Structures are given as C-alpha cells and as structure tokens.
Amino acid sequence: MDMKVAKKLGLKDRYNLMTRDLAWTPTYQAVKDVYPYVEYEGIKIHDWDKFEDPFRMTMDAYWKYQAEKERKLYAIIDAFNQNNGHLGVTDARYINTLKLFLTGVTPLEYMAHRGFAHVGRAFPGAGPRVACLMQSLDEIRHAQTQIHSLSNYNRFYNGFQNWRHQHDRVWYLSVPKSFFDDAITSGPFEFMIAIGFAFEYVLTNLLFVPFISGAAYNGDMGAMAFGFSAQSDESRHMTLGLEIIKFILEQDPDNLPIVQRWIDKWFWRGYRVLTLVAMMMDYMLPKRVMSWKEAWEIYAEQNGGALFADLARYGIRVPKGWKQACDDKDHLSHQAWNVFYNYGAAAPFHTWCPGEKDMDWLSAKYPESFDRYYRPLWQHYAAEAKEGRRFYNTTLPMLCQTCQIPMFFTEPGDPSKICYRESTYHGMKYHFCSDGCKEIFDNEPQKYVQSWLPVHQIYQGHCFPPDADPTKPDFNPLAEVLRWYRIEFGRDNLDYEGSPDKKNFDAWHELAKGN
C-alpha cells in the first residue's frame, strides 16, 4: 500500500481504517430505507464485515497505478495511429472481429460501469462496496479505452461508425444487449453472481484471451495493448467475483439454492453470448490462436473444472448446462458462422466462405465434426458464389425468447436436427433454442416476455425510418430496415470479397510498399 502510515499497523488493519471504519449504521434514517434493495432476493447476510478484500487498494494507490497504465496505453495507441498500424494486420478480414467487438462488447463495459455503481451503493458492506465502486471505475476505463483504440480503425474501415445506434437495434446485437440488461435489472446479489462471478470469473478468459491473442497473432498492436492493459483490472474483478460468492455462501446455508440457480442461469446465458466468440476464433481470424474447442477445453473444462472442484465444499455443483456446452464444442462455431454467412447482408461487418487452407485447419481441429457436417456446406456456398449466386438469406429467423439468438442450435447429440423448445404463458407461445433457455424463461416468465426481440419488432413495423413509405410500389422492407439500422448497403455489409474494406486495404498496402 502506498500509505506509509504507523508502521506498526499491518496491511489488513490499515486497510480496515481506510474502509470499514469509515462506515457506520445510520440512525436518523431506517437502514432498510438507506439500503432498500438488499432483502428482496432472499439472500441472507448476517455480517458484512466477513467479506475479505484481497486487494487492499486505497484510492491514492489506485490513481497512481491506473494513471501509469493509462499513460503507457495511450502512448501505444498514439504510436499505432501515427504509424498507420492498421496496415500491419495480417489481413483486413481480421478487422471485422473488431467491428463485432465495438458494437457488441464495448457497450457492455459501459453497462458494467453503471451496474457496479448501483450495486456498490446498494450493498451496506463497506468491503464489497469499495471493490464494486473501483470496478465501476475500471469498467468505464474499458469502455473508453476501447472507443479510443477503435477510433482509428473507424477512420479507415466501415462498420464501426454507428456502434451505439446499432447495439440498441441490430438483430444479433440484442444478444449481448439483453444479456447485460438482464443482469442490471436483476437484484444486486444476482448481478454479482451473473457478472462478478459467472462472467468475470468463470467465462472471462473465453472472451478476452481469444480477442486479445487474436489481436496479437494478427498484428493488431492497438487492440492488443488495450486488451492487456484491461486484463490487469480484470484480475481485481475476478477476485471480487470469487470472494463475493464465497462470502454469500458462507453467510447462510439458505443462500446455497438461490446461488446455484443463478449459477445455472448465468452460465447458460453467458455461454450463449460466447457463441459470437466461438465463430470469431474459428472463422474470422486470418491467423488463428486456437480453436474454440481448444479454448473451451483449457478455460472451461480445465480452469472451470478446478474452480468448481474448489467450490464443491460449499455444496455448489457444476452448472446445469455444463455437459451440453462441452458436447457442443465440436459444432458451435460452424453453426454460428453459417448463420452470419446467411445474414451477411444484414450485418455491418463482412462475412466470407472459409478457403481451402482454412478448411484444412478446421478439419484438423474438429476431426469429429467438420468434414462430416460442415465442409459440404462451405463447398456448396463456394460453388454458388462462383456461379454468381452468393447466398443471402432474405427470410428473418426465429429468435430464442431468452438468449435472442436465431434458432439454429441443434439437438444435443444430433447435429442434423434444429432444437426447438416452447412454453406457454398467459395464452401466448414462446420459443427457445434449448432446455437451458426454456428453463430461464420458465423461472421468470414475467421478465422475459418483455424482451425487445429484433425480428418481432421488424415484423411489427417498428424498424423503419420515419420517411419509409410502405404504400410505395417499390417498397422493400429489408432495405428499409437496413436504412433504419444505419447500415449502408454495399459498403458496410455483404461479402468481404468486393468490399471497400478489402479494396482499400489492398490499395493502401501497395501505397505503403511501392514507389
């Protein structure tokens, strides 16, 4: 600690004076009025002081070390910008992963910032509060460093420029948006299990290692720099997630079933969001780091396995969807990329068929599944494209009511059959991609019926620009939706081949090398 204070006091006691000792129990206002949100979830906390803060960081140390990290990071971003660093990437296909990141992930960092501010205020305990509020600060750091790092890509490539507008409207972006909306609208304890534990501890490496290593492997120093810099904050976040779950479980045995239910729910919702990462790793990185299957085996099966073995002493078991997620590792990325290939006209990033070398890699990494189920699909698409019939699906997909992903997932154990589940609530039928999503709905139907499903909204006519005129003879609803999405047709969407991104990247490379 940077506090050179009464050297007799140990780190723990000094930190106690700097945090817990500052707090007191209010008497002029009722405690339940000052902290109105801590009881309704049914979690019982008897002694908030039992929370252990592993990183005993005071604000002065926070400012000092974070400022140092910021100075270093922005120096790299500036150097990257000055040097046209974007030309150093392996191939401009890579840049589409960054579009996915800015539109899909960066807004979630901001939601985490606001969510942790709320939870930090909501908790009466000084220890968790300070940790949550520091995390709130860290999360706006992440949102802003990402906006800044990717700003330079925005100057030269298409698909970054409307990230805010698109996160709130475009069909596949409601997947991450609804994920975090779900977390922030839940109670503070559920938020901590959802984000602090399930997302920031169990699943975080599956999001960040692929993106950051992907950046490093593909010559993207800018994204790599912010990735590594953000990761040092993540270790504090992971620690908070782990400590909070231990604390909650140790406070009262009645908390166990509630926490287990949340672990089941949030593992599944988080796993579903990671679909986008799976396809990114296997299909979008010109130079791949590892396959989704390999990443799942290391970060979920091994690391997650060690974690749940450790938590078994509290009575926690592995999340309900665990086995299915493990079984699906051979199929997830292929099925997902197929959907984005299909809907390549409706997304503000480019898609493409894997080439021969790509398919050889996929074959080697997925010996059980690729050649049997997916190579024929890509060969078919490639043949069609060669004949001038590059396939674009113009029918809107059915979305899962819970995770909001198009219903492309297949039955556990049978990759030739689409998985359909349904529930009826107040006389209306709702559709789900899996048992996991159905169960989440069935536990809280009043919540999930509120979902703003992009496809439903399109069919209800809510996704047209104000000047759209359905009475016109040449009215093209899909084109109007794209206008509403602020996707410029032929510039932001469609195949990578023939895209302005590709033309520009190639031309700029010639310029940089030639005379």
Next chain:
Amino acid sequence: MSNVFIAFQRNEETRGIVDAILADNPTATVNEQPAMVKVDVPDQLVIRRATIEEQIGRAFDLQELHVNLITLSGHIDETDDEFTLSWKH
C-alpha cells in the same frame, strides 16, 4: 491437485518479478509468449517482496504488480511482504 497461475505482460519491469517467482517456487513452470509470460505452479504460488527487491535493485511495493498483471487464478492472500495464490480442494 490443480495449478494456480499468474500472467504478466512481458517487458523489462516484469523480468525481475518472474525471476523472483521462479526462485521462490521450485515447482513452477514458465510459458513465454511474445507479449505475455505465464507462470504455473501446482497448488500454491508465493510472490515475495524481498526476493523481487533483490532481483530489481530497488524498493518494491507489491501493489505495483497491478501495472503489468494480465490474469491469475486461485484464492488470493496479500500482506505487505507476500502475495499468495492457492487452491484448496
């Protein structure tokens, strides 16, 4: 028995930190990547301030680890002098 690990950005500042970890944890294995260095140890990993100070030749506050830290696993215990990661199964 499971590994705990810690990973740092690979640069001049972390060279001494990693050397100190290896000196204090005989069962450690190192994985070096272009931009990252990861140290795995079965069950428990200890980082000692005094050892780092010997390596780098100046006073070191364990909280400085944050500047170059990428990720870690295991339960954390921190004092002024030692930073420990461990799993209890």
Next chain:
Amino acid sequence: MQIDLRTVSITPLRQTYDHIAARLGGDKAASRYVEATMDVQANANFHYRPTWDPAHEIFDPARTRITMRDWYAFRDPRQLYYGTYTQSRARLQENAEADFDFVESRGLAEAYDDSARRLALDFYLPLRHVAWGANMNGASMCAYGYGTAITQPCLYQGMDQLGIAQYVTRLGLALGQLGDLEAAKHAWLAAPAWQPLRRYVEDTFVVKDWFELFVAQNAALDGLLYPLAYTEVENALTAKAGPLVAMLTRFQSEWFEDTSKWVDACLRIAAAENATNRAQLVQWLGTWRGRALEALGPVAQLALGDKGDAALQRCTAQFDARLAKAGLGA
C-alpha cells in the same frame, strides 16, 4: 538544419463516429473526451424493467424533476474521461504524498503545538465519515443519473471523496493515534455538535431524485464545508501553529478548486435550460443550503469558538457568489 519527418499518408474515410459527427455538426476530428462521453449511454429499446425499480427504465430521465432537451449539454469543463481523470488525481496524489513524506520524515507532527493538534483532531477526523457518505452519494448519482456527460463525473467525485476520507484518516494517524480515530467516530455517532451534520448526511442517503442529491451533496454541503474546513479552519490553525495541517490537507484544497468548476457548470446549465428547472433548483438550494448552515454551525464553533459564525458567514458569501454566477442568485 531542418528535419522533415514523413510518414506514409493515406486518406481516412472519416474522422470520427457518426453520432459524434452529428453532434459536431460535421465529420471533424473529435477530442478523446467527446468520443468517450457523448451518447455512450444506451437510451432506447431496453429489454426488461429493473426488478428493483419497475416504475422506471434502466436509464430513465424521469428519475429527476430536472428536464433537459439534451442531457449531453452537461459538458464537464475539465473534460475528464477516465484517462485524464486518473492522471489528474495522480498529480494531486503525488503532491499530497510528498507533503506527508516531508512531515513524517522530519518528525514535524511530534513538534506540533498540542492545543492545535487537539483542535485539528477533533474537527477534521469526523469529516472522514462525511466523506464516506459523499462516496455513497456519488455512486447513487452515477447509478441513477441520466447521460454519461453527468454520470461519469459524479462517480469520479464520489471516488475522490473516498480518497479524501482516506487522506483524513492519514491526517489522524500522522497527528494522533488510533484512539483519536475511535474518539472521532464516537463523536460522529454521539456528540451533540456533530448530530445535525450526521442527520444531514443520513437524510441525503434517502433522497430519490438524483439531481436533488447533487444539489444537497456537491453544491450545498461541500460548497460550505470545504471553505470552512480547508480555508477558514486551516488558516486559523496556520496562524496559531504553522502550516502543518495545511500540508496534510493539500489534496482537499486543490480538489475543491478543481471540482467547483464542474459543480458550478452543472448548476448553470440546468438552470439555463428552462424556468421550471431554475425554480426547482432554487427551491432545493434554499432547503439544503439552510440545513447545511444549521449543521455546520456547531462544528464551526467547535473549531473556531466565537469566531465560528463569522467564518461560516464568509463561506456562505462565497457560496452565494458562486450561485449568482450560475444564474441561481436569490
């Protein structure tokens, strides 16, 4: 000799993000503050209502009576985004650290006049709890406020206050002992002189309108407390026993100057937006300013004796001058 550095120049497709260009009136290079702040918060198509507040959306302008056509009118004059925020505070921290080092390494605290020491400990240490309350309120404003332009600096303000609570704790340990911190906490909880202030702070904890909370905490309370503590009382101590306490509270003084610019800007912008806002702000200020003065009266007296009233009047005049400049004069 002139050196001409050249890099390969390629023409960018655009200078900034479309929503930023829309705000700038055209596609121009945007500052980091602008790119990191404007329109960053979601404002449409939320999927679910908060189970903890089903009457509102996740982010909802209706959580305050203040109305704005554009919540991003609240530009921070300091242009603090996370990077500039931490670097700014790190500079203040370096100064503060150097001063604590100076005092500690020369044993200046041991040599300090004992009656000044007693006064300083009795007056300043309970303020660490006031600052803790300010931290809670900053978190509230950030959580329930609307628009990144104002919610972002509200969190920075709240975390600054945590830092201040910690600096005041260090002041206590530099000048006194653990027992002094305990005594100060006891005074905070039970001594008559501190109860109106504690009641004020606890009453802010249940204010539902986050802009009213901004007025109660950042404007009224801090606007009067900081000049009292870090000008009036500090000057009195310096006159009596030298600048030791001033050295150990340097962060607070520099911080208050910095943050007042932002607080004043927010009041000015909200007041200028429409007559209803102005009237609402005047009403809130009337209430909370009055209560803050009542609460600080006994505390000023504790530190300054019969000079306390005059000191508080000077602080009030200073505060009222700020309000007048913000268009909120009586």
